[in-house]
Amino acid sequence: MPFVNIRITRDGATAEQKAALIQGATQLLVDVLGKNPKTTVVIIDEVDTDNWGIGGESVTARRKQGI
Amino acid sequence: MPFVNIRITRDGATAEQKAALIQGATQLLVDVLGKNPKTTVVIIDEVDTDNWGIGGESVTARRKQGI
Amino acid sequence: MPFVNIRITRDGATAEQKAALIQGATQLLVDVLGKNPKTTVVIIDEVDTDNWGIGGESVTARRKQGI
Amino acid sequence: MPFVNIRITRDGATAEQKAALIQGATQLLVDVLGKNPKTTVVIIDEVDTDNWGIGGESVTARRKQGI
Amino acid sequence: MPFVNIRITRDGATAEQKAALIQGATQLLVDVLGKNPKTTVVIIDEVDTDNWGIGGESVTARRKQGI
Amino acid sequence: MPFVNIRITRDGATAEQKAALIQGATQLLVDVLGKNPKTTVVIIDEVDTDNWGIGGESVTARRKQGI
Numbered sequence: 001m002p003f004v005n006i007r008i009t010r011d012g013a014t015a016e017q018k019a020a021l022i023q024g025a026t027q028l029l030v031d032v033l034g035k036n037p038k039t040t041v042v043i044i045d046e047v048d049t050d051n052w053g054i055g056g057e058s059v060t061a062r063r064k065q066g067i
Numbered sequence: 068m069p070f071v072n073i074r075i076t077r078d079g080a081t082a083e084q085k086a087a088l089i090q091g092a093t094q095l096l097v098d099v100l101g102k103n104p105k106t107t108v109v110i111i112d113e114v115d116t117d118n119w120g121i122g123g124e125s126v127t128a129r130r131k132q133g134i
Numbered sequence: 135m136p137f138v139n140i141r142i143t144r145d146g147a148t149a150e151q152k153a154a155l156i157q158g159a160t161q162l163l164v165d166v167l168g169k170n171p172k173t174t175v176v177i178i179d180e181v182d183t184d185n186w187g188i189g190g191e192s193v194t195a196r197r198k199q200g201i
Numbered sequence: 202m203p204f205v206n207i208r209i210t211r212d213g214a215t216a217e218q219k220a221a222l223i224q225g226a227t228q229l230l231v232d233v234l235g236k237n238p239k240t241t242v243v244i245i246d247e248v249d250t251d252n253w254g255i256g257g258e259s260v261t262a263r264r265k266q267g268i
Numbered sequence: 269m270p271f272v273n274i275r276i277t278r279d280g281a282t283a284e285q286k287a288a289l290i291q292g293a294t295q296l297l298v299d300v301l302g303k304n305p306k307t308t309v310v311i312i313d314e315v316d317t318d319n320w321g322i323g324g325e326s327v328t329a330r331r332k333q334g335i
Numbered sequence: 336m337p338f339v340n341i342r343i344t345r346d347g348a349t350a351e352q353k354a355a356l357i358q359g360a361t362q363l364l365v366d367v368l369g370k371n372p373k374t375t376v377v378i379i380d381e382v383d384t385d386n387w388g389i390g391g392e393s394v395t396a397r398r399k400q401g402i
Contacts, residue, residue, distance in 0.1 A: 001322050003137060003175060003275040004293075007244060008301065015117045017300050019128065022120030024296040029274075032288045033281060039322060041137060041175060042120035043074060050216045053223030053243035054269050054307060061220065068188050070338060070376060071159075074137040075167065082251045084166050086262065089254030091162040096140075099154045100147060106188065108338060108376060109254035110208060121135050121173060141378060149318045153329065156321030176321035177275060184350045187357030187377035195354065202389050204271060204309060205360075208338040209368065218367050225363040230341075233355045234348060240389060242271060242309060255336050255374060283385045287396065290388030310388035311342060 001039035002029045009059055010046035018044055068106035069096045076126055077113035085111055135173035136163045143193055144180035152178055202240035203230045210260055211247035219245055269307035270297045277327055278314035286312055336374035337364045344394055345381035353379055 004025045022042045029035040049059035055067075071092045080088075089109045096102040116126035122134075138159045156176045163169040183193040189201075205226045214222075223243045230236040250260035256268075272293045290310045297303040317327035323335075339360045348356075357377045364370040384394035390402075 001175065001277070001320070001327070003177070005273040005275075006297075007271040007273075008297075008303070009269070013301060015125070015127065018117050019120075019125050020300045021296065022125055023123050024300065025272075025293065026120065026123040028289065028292040028296065029276075032285050032292065033276065035276070038122045039173070040121065040123070041135065043114055043137065044118040044120075045114075046118070047244055047246075050219050051245040051247070052269070053220075053227065053245075054241065055239045056224050056227040056241070058216070058220050058223055059269070060216065068143070068186070068193070068376065070141040070378065072139040072141075073163075074139075075163075075169070076135075080167060082259070082261065085251050086254075086259050087166045088162065089259055090257050091166065092138075092159065093254065093257040095155065095158040095162065096142075099151050099158065100142065102142070105256045106374070107255070107257070108336065110248055110338065111252040111254075112248075113252070119135070126135070149326070149328065152318050153321075153326050156326055157324050160321065160324040172323045174322065174324070177315055178319040178321075179315075180319070181378055181380075184353050185379040185381070187354075187361065187379075188375065189373045190358050190361040190375070192350070192354050192357055194350065202309065202344070202387070202394070204311065204342040206340040206342075207364075208340075209364075209370070210336070214368060221367045222363065225367065226339075226360065229356065229359040229363065230343075233352050233359065234343065236343070240307070242269065244271065253336070260336070283393070283395065286385050287388075287393050290393055291391050294388065294391040306390045308389070308391070311382055312386040312388075313382075314386070 002035050004040070004042045005045065006042065007045045007047055009049050009052050013046065069102050071107070071109045072112065073109065074112045074114055076116050076119050080113065136169050138163070138174070138176045139179065140176065141179045141181055143183050143186050147180065203236050205230070205241070205243045206246065207243065208246045208248055210250050210253050214247065270303050272297070272308070272310045273313065274310065275313045275315055277317050277320050281314065337370050339375070339377045340380065341377065342380045342382055344384050344387050348381065
């Protein structure tokens with residue numbers, strides 16, 4: 001019954017891509033630890049680029065600089 | 068000063084229902100552990116059904132299949 | 135299939151008290167939103183008082199001051 | 202490579218204010234623990250006032266009462 | 269620069285298994301969304317079975333019942 | 336009433352350093368957003384280096400390689 005939380009920037013991930021993340025993360029727990037996929041929960045949080053920082057700057061600011 | 072984070076699918080929970088979750092979770096910590104309700108924080112996150120997976124599938128996909 | 139994360143200071147909560155938190159939080163989601171208890175997950179995190187701050191001070195420091 | 206998650210009520214924080222939170226949290230980890238700012242991640246979550254509770258009530262309800 | 273948090277019960281996962289989870293989760297984000305693996309962070313939390321509940325009961329209690 | 340969660344590798348941060356993180360994060364929210372420090376909560380999670388990954392590898396593995 002693992003719980004996986006995936007946080008990504010909000011950049012238009014499609015429902016198909018999210019489904020692939022859910023399927024892949026669930027399978028990873030099955031493959032590595034033999035966990036039961038039926039009770040494995042995956043939650044994806046999409047975060048605005050203004051609200052995500054790395055290196056002391058927002059992703060919005062970094063992209064403007066071409067980083 | 069407990070902290071409670073409740074994550075549910077985004078399905079139109081009303082302000083009254085959210086208030087009941089906040090009240091109930093706070094009271095639970097008072098009843099079980101004698102915590103101070105004044106400093107108990109509850110945060111409710113509503114998650115799109117495309118972004119919530121269980122059993123390797125999104126809730127959106129499961130609902131289409133009538134699961 | 136809600137997910138509830140309860141964070142409390144590490145103060146010797148017993149297995150019985152934790153079971154009561156799990157039971158109570160699960161029932162709360164049933165009562166307020168009609169959620170399925172079978173897939174409701176509750177995780178309790180116990181946090182050392184040095185690692186928990188409120189009012190700009192650790193809980194360890196506050197307790198020494200009798201706050 | 203610390204990870205910082207800041208949760209605030211959704212009250213119109215500007216991109217500049219969020220950038221200041223990202224910059225300040227990153228610098229804090231540099232100053233106190235000598236962490237590498239380049240791999241320090243900060244994520245800001247803005248939470249609706251209906252979804253944030255303290256003292257057993259939502260922030261929405263508390264503000265109506267002038268608390 | 270995604271962030272992945274994997275929560276599992278504390279059941280003696282080895283360093284090799286944890287490394288496989290880190291490698292697999294990072295690769296998943298590369299494969300599905302083309303994310304940069306260098307800035308992808310994975311954190312694994314191991315939770316005592318008394319502190320993890322599903323179906324209104326702790327995992328400790330469920331295992332005693334053979335569930 | 337902001338909530339701040341700081342996650343760092345478990346590397347022997349002292350109580351004084353943790354107190355400085357709590358004080359600094361609280362002050363940051365006061366300075367940038369005018370938040371009330373009395374209800375600002377800071378929780379520090381220390382994570383074993385086997386359980387923290389970046390670039391597809393655990394921090395334990397990276398340190399052995401001198402990265």
